[in-house]
Amino acid sequence: MERYKFAPAYELPSWPFVAPPELGSDSVARHPIVIVGAGPAGLTLACDLARRGVRALLLDEDDTVGVRGASSRGICYAQKSLEIFARLGIYERVAEKGITWSFGRTFSDQQEVYNFNLKTDSVSAQPPFINLQQFYIEWFLVERIIELGLTDLRWKNRVVDVTPLADGVRIEVETPAGRYTIEADHLIDATGANSPIRTRLGIDAHPSRSTDRWCISDVRFKKPLPTERWTWVDAPFNEGRAVWQHLMGDGVWRIDYQMPEDCDTAHISRPEVAGARLREQLGPGVEFEFVWIGPYGYRDHLLDNFRHGRILFIGDSAHVVSPFGARGGNSGIQDAANLGWKLALVAQGLAGDALLDTYDAERRPAAIENLRVTSRSARFLAPRTPAEHTLRRAVVALASRHAFARALVNTGRMSVANDYPAAPHLPEGGRSVQNLPLRHLDGTPTTLMELLADGTRCLGLWFAPTRAQAEAAADVAASLPLRLVAVGGDSGLAALQPDEALARHLGNPAPGSLCLVRPDAYRATLLDKPTPASISAAVHAALAHR
Amino acid sequence: MITEPHIPDPDGFYAAWVGAHEGLTEAQSADFNARLVLLLANQCGDQAVLLACIDAAREAGMASETPPRSPA
Numbered sequence: 001m002e003r004y005k006f007a008p009a010y011e012l013p014s015w016p017f018v019a020p021p022e023l024g025s026d027s028v029a030r031h032p033i034v035i036v037g038a039g040p041a042g043l044t045l046a047c048d049l050a051r052r053g054v055r056a057l058l059l060d061e062d063d064t065v066g067v068r069g070a071s072s073r074g075i076c077y078a079q080k081s082l083e084i085f086a087r088l089g090i091y092e093r094v095a096e097k098g099i100t101w102s103f104g105r106t107f108s109d110q111q112e113v114y115n116f117n118l119k120t121d122s123v124s125a126q127p128p129f130i131n132l133q134q135f136y137i138e139w140f141l142v143e144r145i146i147e148l149g150l151t152d153l154r155w156k157n158r159v160v161d162v163t164p165l166a167d168g169v170r171i172e173v174e175t176p177a178g179r180y181t182i183e184a185d186h187l188i189d190a191t192g193a194n195s196p197i198r199t200r201l202g203i204d205a206h207p208s209r210s211t212d213r214w215c216i217s218d219v220r221f222k223k224p225l226p227t228e229r230w231t232w233v234d235a236p237f238n239e240g241r242a243v244w245q246h247l248m249g250d251g252v253w254r255i256d257y258q259m260p261e262d263c264d265t266a267h268i269s270r271p272e273v274a275g276a277r278l279r280e281q282l283g284p285g286v287e288f289e290f291v292w293i294g295p296y297g298y299r300d301h302l303l304d305n306f307r308h309g310r311i312l313f314i315g316d317s318a319h320v321v322s323p324f325g326a327r328g329g330n331s332g333i334q335d336a337a338n339l340g341w342k343l344a345l346v347a348q349g350l351a352g353d354a355l356l357d358t359y360d361a362e363r364r365p366a367a368i369e370n371l372r373v374t375s376r377s378a379r380f381l382a383p384r385t386p387a388e389h390t391l392r393r394a395v396v397a398l399a400s401r402h403a404f405a406r407a408l409v410n411t412g413r414m415s416v417a418n419d420y421p422a423a424p425h426l427p428e429g430g431r432s433v434q435n436l437p438l439r440h441l442d443g444t445p446t447t448l449m450e451l452l453a454d455g456t457r458c459l460g461l462w463f464a465p466t467r468a469q470a471e472a473a474a475d476v477a478a479s480l481p482l483r484l485v486a487v488g489g490d491s492g493l494a495a496l497q498p499d500e501a502l503a504r505h506l507g508n509p510a511p512g513s514l515c516l517v518r519p520d521a522y523r524a525t526l527l528d529k530p531t532p533a534s535i536s537a538a539v540h541a542a543l544a545h546r
Numbered sequence: 547m548i549t550e551p552h553i554p555d556p557d558g559f560y561a562a563w564v565g566a567h568e569g570l571t572e573a574q575s576a577d578f579n580a581r582l583v584l585l586l587a588n589q590c591g592d593q594a595v596l597l598a599c600i601d602a603a604r605e606a607g608m609a610s611e612t613p614p615r616s617p618a
Contacts, residue, residue: 387576394580404588 041315
């Protein structure tokens with residue numbers, strides 16, 4: 001029998017426990033912002049706040065990154081997340097360590113039925129996707145947070161109780177050196193799918209568990225393969241069930257096998273069983289070593305409200321979807337970026353409590369959309385009845401011959417920046433603006449994210465304003481969190497060179513119009529004939545001022 | 547959704563449809579019909595009409611659960 005090798009375990013960093021000053025103190029310290037959970041969502045939020053000059057306390061029960069050793073939960077980071085990482089200052093490291101890809105192929109049996117190139121719609125400085133083990137993302141974020149120096153990051157600090165107060169939250173924390181109590185103006189729960197805070201507060205997440213079963217094999221091997229996302233609807237080397245194949249950092253391939261619903265999870269994840277599966281796929285003579293093997297099922301849940309008074313839920317604590325399309329981790333990162341600037345403005349006294357309600361108003365519909373999309377993929381991948389198998393067979397049979405049927409082959413619709421519904425603070429609804437490479441008037445390169453990176457201000461991209469218009473608006477801009485930048489024209493404002501991609505991306509705004517972009521690079525509104533009064537009203541609306 | 551006669555040669559279409567099922571097992575017939583539905587759906591290309599057709603097909607199936615009337 002073939003013997004299978006395991007790669008040496010990853011050596012992940014750990015950070016020391018430092019006894020917090022509150023230990024043994026009689027008075028209860030008050031912190032404006034307390035984040036619980038140093039996963040991708042919690043770390044992104046802490047880093048986002050720090051980048052805006054806002055302090056936060058971040059509590060984590062562990063002292064390292066990742067989960068269960070070298071396993072990786074998230075592997076695909078979508079463009080919007082990468083743009084956020086660019087603003088936070090970790091994108092270069094992610095790009096260097098990760099695998100940039102935009103091309104995917106879908107197979108049925110031996111035949112390719114469909115492929116896609118996500119690059120075609122992109123105008124961003126970031127690619128559609130980079131694959132990287134989640135623990136690297138967390139690692140880079142932790143180091144960046146430490147570098148920015150504004151976050152009190154407390155390892156081995158486990159939250160054991162939370163009590164909502166009229167004007168805040170009381171938090172009970174357990175550490176290796178004892179317990180202490182603090183209060184927060186706002187508590188952000190980023191503790192993940194099994195949130196103990198949610199449980200403690202008795203908030204129902206409406207979970208539903210799928211019977212679909214999968215087994216991950218993270219593996220390194222020498223067979224050269226293109227850097228593409230390959231999926232099989234029904235792989236001949238997996239008894240006609242689905243398979244995923246993706247390259248991550250360090251030359252590690254994630255190969256994810258759909259298993260029978262009634263499988264014995266201990267059996268299918270044994271090295272000799274997983275090894276035989278892989279041998280069937282690779283053929284004889286291909287050397288490989290395992291990095292990690294693990295079975296999993298998936299579930300979904302969704303909170304009725306992402307905000308409960310002074311407690312806000314982000315990432316998996318608020319919503320969980322099936323993994324198809326990489327909409328879990330990415331939406332947690334994007335929750336954090338949605339909330340970061342709002343918390344920052346509230347903490348700085350520049351916006352009121354109503355702005356925090358817009359977090360729920362925007363990110364809950366995004367979660368509903370992600371749930372809808374991923375549930376459809378899950379159903380395509382795991383037909384429930386013989387009749388559903390018949391329908392799927394029809395799709396696959398036609399897809400290899402006719403282009404129209406390829407649109408029905410659903411092996412996951414990759415994560416996109418969700419649109420936000422129209423609301424009083426977003427009269428036209430919200431749409432992400434990609435991180436366009438731009439040039440200042442003097443030719444120096446910049447990007448949209450660079451223009452948004454300093455402080456927490458909306459960006460008014462003003463297309464060829466006149467000098468009189470710009471001068472009239474100067475007082476408004478100075479009195480609000482607003483930075484006005486001209487695109488072309490001779491207005492005396494800081495200006496960018498006119499850019500065709502920018503104009504097209506924003507719907508070819510007429511000369512003189514002003515596009516208001518929020519600090520999270522969502523378009524708030526487009527003013528056809530901006531005046532000081534209409535600019536002021538638009539900013540007040542975007543910040544939910546009342 | 548068009549429910550008035552719209553097929554130029556109804557008998558000819560039915561003959562071709564039945565003919566395509568000749569010699570197929572029940573499973574093959576089901577597969578064939580599923581492929582046919584997809585091809586026809588793409589000819590229609592109107593989401594509202596497609597959803598109305600799904601509803602109409604479901605309703606007609608429910609009506610067939612009542613005992614059939616004897617032929618006149």
